[in-house]
Amino acid sequence: MSLAMVAYHRPVMLAEALAFLDLRPGERYADATLGTGGHAEAMLRAGARVLALDADPEAVAAARGRLQGYGESLTIVHASFGELVEAAEAHGYAPLQGVLFDLGLSSLQLDEEHRGFSFRRDEPLDMRLDPTTQEVTAADIVNSYPEGELARLLEEYGEERYSRRIARQIALARPLRTTGQLVAAVEAAVPGPRGRLHPATRVFQALRIVVNHELEILESGLEQAVDLLAAGGRVVVIAYHSLEDRIVKEFLRRESQDCLCPPGILVCQCGHRAALRLLTKKVVEPSAEEVRANPRSRSARLRAAARL
């Protein structure tokens, strides 16, 4: 696909994200999930200096094309946010005044053919964010994991109630090479339509999380962001499914508390000290107007905190 044909992802909760980042012209920020650069461009327009990371080389190429006019205010790095500290130190971006995580996939990845992220087209079962460094694809997982292990990961990472039936059907249908074959296996395993959700939604979510180690990397990325923040600096996270949002919520809650000892311990033994002040006591959701204009924003949940 030529860059001119790239339909840019519509940034979600843009005004809210910018407000919580509390952008200050000339200060350093990181966009840990560049995508096609919608949030990054708004940060640059507000006068921020931006270090932008994305694990996906195709997202990086699209964003480079879009943001080429920003010169030295912008440094784009093809890397996972699991390497945030390394990237920030290498490019003179430590400490930071704010870090934005806009998790999940961009419209570019969902709509582009050949990545295997969408159950709406028949294409190779890949799902790697970074095919240049990752070897294991979704096809490798569905074809090689024991049935019981597959059921476990569908339940744990997809919160899929028919995990055993689906794992059984996948095992019977092996080898599976394409998203279409996987969708057919899921449809054969589940009893009838399932409300608004496509029957394969949770299976695709689970495989994507496993292929890309998403939950472990998220935890590590959040820790690195806090380590990099200057006093008063902000961390802002937009999550799109409950597993991610739970990790964000628990992380922010934990890091905004002193002692983490179990109840009943009179004198603190853990020595934990709060590093953050929570800015969103209640999770922030997109407005009805935004959801109407951009249905993909529907599941977004924003949380933010400031470094003490």
Ligand SMILES: C[S@@+](CC[C@H](N)C(=O)[O-])C[C@H]1O[C@@H](n2cnc3c(N)ncnc32)[C@H](O)[C@@H]1O
């Ligand atoms: C929802 S999109 C971001 C969209 C972006 N805010 C915009 O306005 O265009 C999420 C992006 O995060 C990237 N991503 C997911 N996990 C990542 C990770 N561990 N490290 C870096 N980028 C990651 C994806 O490749 C995708 O491009």
